[in-house]
Amino acid sequence: MSNFLQIEREDGIVTVRMNHPDTRNALTTPEQIQEFVDLCAELRRDKSARVMVLTGNGSAFCAGGNVKDMHERGGIFAGSPYELRNTYRDGIQRIPLAIYELDIPVIAAVNGPAIGAGLDLACMCDIRLAAPKAIFAESFVRLGIVPGDGGAWLLPRIIGIPKASLMAFTGDAIDAAKALEWGLVEQVCTHETLQTEAQALARRIASNPGHALRLCKRLLREGQHMRLDSLLELSAAYQALAHHTEDHQEAVAAFVDKRDPDYQDR
Template identity: 45%
Template structure:
């Protein structure tokens, strides 16, 4: 497994996935890096002990996205005729949004610096984002005469709405941390040294909740984007019936109804 993508399973049920190639600014187009990232995400998907996933980068950059030098040289995933390039996207980087969308555990991006191109898209694939003051979110594909080939536009519209997604994408305009907070693209902006501890604390808080309820809540919130109300209510009724019969529900009720110890 590539050392450029690390996975740390913590005892509190939080998995920390780290892009670990700071010298090259954590690129996301080399095939061995993409294969490693996909493999790590599949590990998380298949590990029932993982309750929350946090994604971050090492160094001053979250991820610079695609390797521009490879693009210019028509190398790697950018080599060959159009049909081969399309296949490289389908079998490579596009596996990432598909897995991220399938995950029914909460996902949080700790955006430690610029997240450009595919790096921005990776952060958008997460359910929530916290950012350092140096973070930039760059849907800058048009500046290179290309488009977001990994589904970033799909996520951007859902986070910001169609009009703002158009403005940012058409202009190829990076959004700094302060604007990202105003737009609701991030939950909070924190000093860089506090970013990972704060993100892990949030992840740990969520991981401590009853896991089946968190998974079902995420499924319902995802359904809300694409489901008619009646279908949504039917799904909610079925999930709620399952939740009422769970051991986690019983334990939570016992804790809520336990006599409180009064201070002397």
């Protein structure tokens, strides 16, 4: 294993730090990819987890692919066109699928540059906070390639087709202030308070019943491609499940009694 991810758990909050600061947390090895996939599989099984915070150690959030490997046609960029196609499908493309299938909310605390696959990784998260030094670039075209990890699907759903097209066609970077203006991030924090703000938001999310969070996130995901009538049917089914949980009864009782609820994930 590459020990790429540092993982901490506390009170339902799973904090994940990409920890290769010497490569600016470039995401290119099969071992790194497998760590993400394994973590997501574990969190799908762990019903005590309620929210995940993803950030980077060092000066960058994630610098994307390793350009040196691209230049040398080595690592995951080696092989024939057919082999490369399968490398993408069996490699980095597993990350957006794994994160997309996570039932718990995911917060990206973007501490520095999020470039190429790094931007797309941030877009796989549900909510993004940024430090002032964060920059964002859908920079694939500048290397003569295209977004290979879902960016062409993810980015337009967050900032819209025109702005996503501008970023993808130019490869230009935008700063944190522009990212906030465009809705790519929800908040710009000082560098010193970014992690504190991300953890505070995570605690606000984690204070809610776990089953309701998971069902709510699934509805938001399914709503991106379902008709309204189909989504309403799914919503009715999920609501029926939620009404018959102990945590729903506890939430209602606490509201009536004007006290803090005590959820047991039942």
